[in-house]
Amino acid sequence: MNVQFKKGALELCVLVMIASKDQYGYELAQNISTKIQIAEGTLYPLLRRLTKEEYLSTYFAASSEGPSRKYYSLTPKGSDYKDSLIQDWNVFTSAVTELIEEESKSE
Numbered sequence: 489m490n491v492q493f494k495k496g497a498l499e500l501c502v503l504v505m506i507a508s509k510d511q512y513g514y515e516l517a518q519n520i521s522t523k524i525q526i527a528e529g530t531l532y533p534l535l536r537r538l539t540k541e542e543y544l545s546t547y548f549a550a551s552s553e554g555p556s557r558k559y560y561s562l563t564p565k566g567s568d569y570k571d572s573l574i575q576d577w578n579v580f581t582s583a584v585t586e587l588i589e590e591e592s593k594s595e
Contacts, residue, residue, distance in 0.1 A: 494524055500577055502534060503562065503570040506544065512557040535560060543569050 501520050505511060511519065513535060517528045538544045543566030548556040562570065 489524060494526065495530075497524070497577075498526065498530065499534060499538070500570070500573045502531070502538065503543065503566060503573065506560050507562045507567065507570055510559045510561045512559050516560070538566070542566070 498520075501524065502516065505516055505519055513532060514528070516535075517526060517531050520526055520531075535544065539546060539560070542563055544560045545563050546558050546560055549559055551557045
């Protein structure tokens with residue numbers, strides 16, 4: 489998959505995944521990677537930025553498999569931001585699809 493496509497969509501994917509369930513970093517990377525291959529190295533800076541911008545909050549929870557894990561949770565501000573990004577994404581992808589279809593018909 490095109491790297492630029494992934495960069496553009498990763499923030500939205502993270503917000504959507506965390507909106508459905510609080511997740512820790514590795515879990516989130518694994519869940520996103522079922523659909524889009526990502527490197528963990530790109531995920532953690534994004535999580536830090538989203539937390540700093542108050543779209544995500546964090547808390548630690550005990551794990552039966554080792555040390556406590558840092559979970560990420562969507563804040564109300566993050567929920568509004570996610571909804572805005574989804575709306576933008578739908579407008580963008582519809583426009584791109586329309587352009588592709590129009591160009592395909594003219595060939």
